[in-house]
Amino acid sequence: MTKRAIICGAGIGGLATGICLSRAGWQVTIYEKDTEIRTAGAGLNLWPNGVRVLKELGLGSQYEEISCSLDYYKTYSSSGELVSIEDLRNWRERYGAALSGVYRRDLSRLLQGALENGSIRLGHEITAVERGDGVLCRFANGETAEGDLLIGADGIGSVVRTSVFGPQEFSAGGLVRWRGLFNLDDVDADPLAEVEVWGADGHLGYLPIGNGRAYWFAAAAGMANDTDEVLAHFSKWLGSPVPGLIAATDRSTVIRSELTDFTSPLKNWSRGRVTLVGDAAHPMLPGMAQGANQALEDVKALGNALASCEDVEKALVSYEQVRIAEVAPVVRFSRSLFDFDDQYGLTKSDSNPLFERYDRIVERRNG
Ligand SMILES: Cc1cc2nc3c(=O)[nH]c(=O)nc-3n(C[C@H](O)[C@H](O)[C@H](O)COP(=O)(O)OP(=O)(O)OC[C@H]3O[C@@H](n4cnc5c(N)ncnc54)[C@H](O)[C@@H]3O)c2cc1C
Numbered sequence: 001m002t003k004r005a006i007i008c009g010a011g012i013g014g015l016a017t018g019i020c021l022s023r024a025g026w027q028v029t030i031y032e033k034d035t036e037i038r039t040a041g042a043g044l045n046l047w048p049n050g051v052r053v054l055k056e057l058g059l060g061s062q063y064e065e066i067s068c069s070l071d072y073y074k075t076y077s078s079s080g081e082l083v084s085i086e087d088l089r090n091w092r093e094r095y096g097a098a099l100s101g102v103y104r105r106d107l108s109r110l111l112q113g114a115l116e117n118g119s120i121r122l123g124h125e126i127t128a129v130e131r132g133d134g135v136l137c138r139f140a141n142g143e144t145a146e147g148d149l150l151i152g153a154d155g156i157g158s159v160v161r162t163s164v165f166g167p168q169e170f171s172a173g174g175l176v177r178w179r180g181l182f183n184l185d186d187v188d189a190d191p192l193a194e195v196e197v198w199g200a201d202g203h204l205g206y207l208p209i210g211n212g213r214a215y216w217f218a219a220a221a222g223m224a225n226d227t228d229e230v231l232a233h234f235s236k237w238l239g240s241p242v243p244g245l246i247a248a249t250d251r252s253t254v255i256r257s258e259l260t261d262f263t264s265p266l267k268n269w270s271r272g273r274v275t276l277v278g279d280a281a282h283p284m285l286p287g288m289a290q291g292a293n294q295a296l297e298d299v300k301a302l303g304n305a306l307a308s309c310e311d312v313e314k315a316l317v318s319y320e321q322v323r324i325a326e327v328a329p330v331v332r333f334s335r336s337l338f339d340f341d342d343q344y345g346l347t348k349s350d351s352n353p354l355f356e357r358y359d360r361i362v363e364r365r366n367g
Helices: 012-023 048-056 060-066 091-095 104-113 159-165 227-235 242-247 291-308 312-336 353-366
Strands: 004-008 027-031 043-046 068-070 072-077 082-087 099-103 126-131 135-139 144-147 149-152 175-183 193-199 202-210 213-220 255-259 274-276
Touching: 004 012, 004 135, 004 144, 012 027, 012 104, 012 149, 012 291, 027 144, 043 048, 043 104, 043 202, 043 213, 043 291, 048 060, 048 091, 048 291, 060 099, 060 104, 068 202, 099 104, 099 202, 099 213, 126 159, 135 149, 149 159, 159 274, 202 227, 213 227, 227 242, 274 312, 291 312
Parallel strands: 004 027, 004 149, 072 193, 149 274
Antiparallel strands: 043 099, 068 099, 072 082, 126 135, 135 144, 175 213, 175 255, 193 202, 202 213
């Protein structure tokens, strides 16, 4: 008999889990609370570990078409001094994939397109989970669904996680990131480089994300509360590439995100026939740009565990044993990159310890 998997949430984690399980013969239904697939966040940095999973799902060449592979990683000071250039052109051989940038909307479309028609049910908000021999989910619209396996891919505020493990404690607020989009043609920017610019009063990084688009992410010291203030703040970094890309930014794309993670990691991700992937299991600060990459790694490990063990409950336990150990240092390291300043995660001087840590970051992301 075909085994039925219920996936809660159609983010990158949920969509990729759906592809992985349907390829393994599961009958998959993804329930998404929103009436359309969420694409907020503009751009995304996918590292070789995440891209390798897309390749294993058979999506490697399609991913190359929609994304931008990057050959260099450059750092500047806010006054325009080039601090370092890393040549990444051997990453394809060394790590099995390039560093890349992608437009979130394009990645979601690619993942959606790899699923069977009808496997995503929008406007279905899971409100409760009941566990017995199988799993029963209740939705806000009064419907219910039964399955042999439930995967909570419902993000940082996961209802599945709370239903099974109770409420978690989140770290104190105050960390904020801003993001925006611009067209590469409108600026004098290297179309094959990810660039990070550091100043005493902030940090801004940008990268091409395919189809002539690029995206920036930034944290500003001081109270940059709205779009005008944040754009004005970074327009002052004269001599660096930043004022040019700020001038080219489409204001309607600028978004502000408050960041948090758990005060301590979950000890278990699985109970019975229910497990978690992605931010539901391990929310992390974006210091290493690894949240989506780690969600993809979860998918691969979950697929491997289910393929190698007929007993679903045992497979879920072996999945969490592998992944809890792997993801813990990534979460910790991502947080440590925000520890330089008590409010914005910024350095207090231009001699930024991040430059010294760069090798360690690469090692951990790719290893
Ligand atoms: C500023 C910032 C920059 C980032 N940059 C990067 C980066 O460059 N690279 C990277 O790898 N990661 C990055 N991340 C992290 C990355 O965005 C997340 O880790 C990733 O999107 C998590 O995917 P997910 O599928 O687990 O969760 P989500 O993307 O949160 O998806 C969860 C889905 O579940 C749905 N849902 C929620 N509750 C319910 C419910 N009750 N019922 C049904 N559906 C529900 C939601 O609507 C949503 O569609 C960044 C994060 C931030 C904040």
